[in-house]
Amino acid sequence: MRESGSKATQIHTHQPSGKTKLDRRTILEAGADFIDQHGVRELSMRRLGAALGVEAMSLYRHVPSRENLLDGIVELIMDQLYGDPEVYLEPRNGWQDYLFRLAHGLRRMALAHPRIFPLVATRPPEAPWVRPPLRSLRWIDSFLGALTSSGFRPEAAVAAYRAFSSFLLGHLLLEVAALGAEIGPVETDDGQAQETGDLSEYPQVLQLQDLLSEDRSADEFEESLENLLERLGTLIR
Incomplete structure (x- = not known):
């Protein structure tokens, strides 16, 4: 500091x-x-x-500790998301509507607190293996539960989490950076590797730990790039 x-x-x-x-x-x-x-x-x-x-x-x-303070601040801000009347905590009109509302709610939250939002895109101390990182395990658990209850298999729910969060974090971090937020890594109390903490409050995260910790970055990059190029190709047809 x-x-x-x-x-x-x-x-x-x-x-x-x-x-x-x-x-x-x-x-x-x-x-x-x-x-x-x-x-x-x-x-x-x-x-x-x-x-x-x-x-x-x-x-x-x-x-x-300072880390505990940062965790608490993220959850405090996440409470605003859960309190947003436009955001549903579970699918009411299908999973697409659920994700649409959730995405716009997160964007409103990010723009209301641009300097806090980059904290959301950091590794959760209790589960540093989550990929891509999202500090609020409550949000991840809620997301996975909503999709599995909508018929997604565990593997598909995790794939959806990866694609959805990667898109949102990438886009919103660029938006808050334009508003003056620092989006570089946030230092922790020490440089030691963190071990998994108590995940008993997050049953979906605990059950899907192996899938959430897989590093599929290269494959996901290629898939996203191919999808983008295919979409761009429609612009000249």
Whole structure:
């Protein structure tokens, strides 16, 4: 985290009143506001504490680490998606309508929080093997459950997840970058490889772990390129 430079981050402190209770949600909301204003790379526990008008150590009782803080902020923002009246949590009018609504809901969320959205496209600490990476396992689990309940075989549901998320992340990351968001990798607390965590809350992810962890990047690139070239060919017919 860089503290020096001609444009040092200015932290606006908001001293909580004596009646204000410092809890996890308050901290996550303050963290989301901080990233919206300054970007994720400027976020540290010390700076967030300063923004809240408290010592950084007091945050650790509710948020044990910066990684946990980032996870919580992603889920906080994802709550907006689940609360979007235009987005259905399960297919009501077919899976195409479900995906259409979900895609537009994610785009609205990304454009509302362009500096937070790149966090969504990072590896989930509990399942760093997910390909392509999406930090919200709740979203992945919901997505897979919606498609399998619509008749998709497990292999087809995972293939759909790969194609759908690759398209969305690629397009939306370019959109938020145009709005000034940094889309490079977000550093973690350490450089050590992460192991699978507790996935008991995500039964679909747990059941389809082998399929989700397969590296089919080369094949998917070729398939997507062929589909694109075929579509472009229709423009001159």
